[in-house]
Amino acid sequence: MIPNVLTVAGSDSGGGAGIQADLKTMLALGVHGMSVVTAVTAQNSLGVQGAWELPVEAVRAQYRSVVDDIGVQAVKTGMLASAELVEAVAELIAGTNAPAVVDPVGVSKHGDALLAASALDAVRTKLLPAATVATPNLDEVAQIAGVRVESEREMRAAAAAVLEYGPRWVLIKGGHLPGDAVDLLTDGSEEHWLRAPRHDNRHTHGTGCTLASAIASGLAKGRSVPEAVVEAKEYVTGAVAAGFALGGGIGPVDHGWRFRTDV
């Protein structure tokens, strides 16, 4: 049986991040990808030109359609835009019997806001407690927990601060630090450092969405959280290495890097 994985996220018209990155990742990792669209962005390699949220009823209805009939073995959340949507999605995933990977998307690589400042409280008190794994980047850690990380050593305190909000595991992504691409996974007792060489490639649009979807795909296949994260890190590292130019700005990672035989 092919496991079913659901992404609850925003659409990136440029195809590099959001729902599009999630579904491509799921295909590449051999699971059946499904989507609940929370917002539509007009987006390309240069930035986000516009964003429109869907009504809460539309998000709830999509979620119920998928979960009640088809069923899910894992859920991933990404851009949730507003406090209202964060609260609704937190309630939906808390009521679903499947692991949830929560990527608390705050701003795009270009610095465009994808979450209202007024939604941060709901992220802290409703969304994070429903997460099996939360995957903040360093900007999101600063926004959510008020902890600034400027070195690998400081990632441990950041992880502890995020765990206070109640996710079972946290993966602090150190992609924005100089040097190796180092992430820290911990549940407060076990600690796993994931280290990969930094690829000197500016085409990294969608790394965070890709990593979170890859973790959800692994969990849906029955992997443990540490196993799923190790495999997801290998996948995203290869995708960053193969990232390619598109448009005039930051191009996407290559979700199909493991299948390329013709280029």
Ligand SMILES: Nc1ncnc2c1ncn2[C@@H]1O[C@H](COP(=O)(O)OP(=O)(O)OP(=O)(O)O)[C@@H](O)[C@H]1O
């Ligand atoms: N240049 C790079 N080379 C190798 N790995 C990278 C590079 N940049 C980021 N990564 C890895 O990609 C993953 C995602 O981390 P990152 O901090 O970029 O997430 P993000 O900021 O949420 O991404 P985005 O907002 O673009 O989706 C992490 O495992 C990180 O270590």
Ligand SMILES: Cc1ncc(CO)c(N)n1
């Ligand atoms: C829709 C969407 N979700 C997430 C990200 C993460 O950067 C993005 N750029 N766009």
